[in-house]
Amino acid sequence: xxxxxxxxxxxxxxxxxxxxxxxxxxxxxxxxxxxxxxxxxxxxxxxxxxxxxxxxxxxxxxxxxxxxxxxxxxxxxxxxxxxxxxxxxxxxxxxxxxxxxxxxxxxxxxxxxxxxxxxxxxxxxxxxxxxxxxxxx
Ligand code: GDP
Ligand code: MG
Numbered sequence: 007x008x009x010x011x012x013x014x015x016x017x018x019x020x021x022x023x024x025x026x027x028x029x030x031x032x033x034x035x036x037x038x039x040x041x042x043x044x045x046x047x048x049x050x051x052x053x054x055x056x057x058x059x060x061x062x063x064x065x066x067x068x069x070x071x072x073x074x075x076x077x078x079x080x081x082x083x084x085x086x087x088x089x090x091x092x093x094x095x096x097x098x099x100x101x102x103x104x105x106x107x108x109x110x111x112x113x114x115x116x117x118x119x120x121x122x123x124x125x126x127x128x129x130x131x132x133x134x135x136x137x138x139x140x141x142x143x
Pocket of ligand 1: 067
């Protein structure tokens with residue numbers, strides 16, 4: 007079993023489609039081992055996305071991610087990291103395959119509904135950024 011980290015981003019919570027995202031996650035066979043609704047500060051968003059700090063969209067991305075609530079998730083499954091990336095779809099919803107979350111629900115390259123860890127190293131940083139051991143069940 008492998009664990010990955012996911013966020014249901016502000017665009018999805020605002021549009022009340024977080025339930026649809028959670029249904030797609032469960033239908034794909036993931037176990038939700040951690041889940042909470044929180045609102046990030048700009049500073050917390052910057053810390054989370056620090057690998058992107060030199061990219062031109064960093065400021066906009068951190069403003070977007072902190073503008074309203076998100077749902078953070080720890081997901082467990084065999085091959086969870088790659089399978090969650092596949093279910094999310096391409097970064098730009100316009101390029102995402104049919105049936106993926108970003109194709110079905112994404113708004114734009116920035117407001118693309120979900121986040122997912124891209125490697126075991128990312129998951130190992132991202133899960134404990136939000137969850138303590140006691141919150142993972
Ligand atoms: P991901 O791993 O598929 O989420 O994509 P990245 O790690 O490359 O980028 C992180 C997040 O930054 C994306 O999910 C988008 O929300 C946002 N993002 C990526 N590329 C762009 C871009 O070109 N413009 C803007 N405004 N946001 C972007
Ligand atoms: Mg990424």
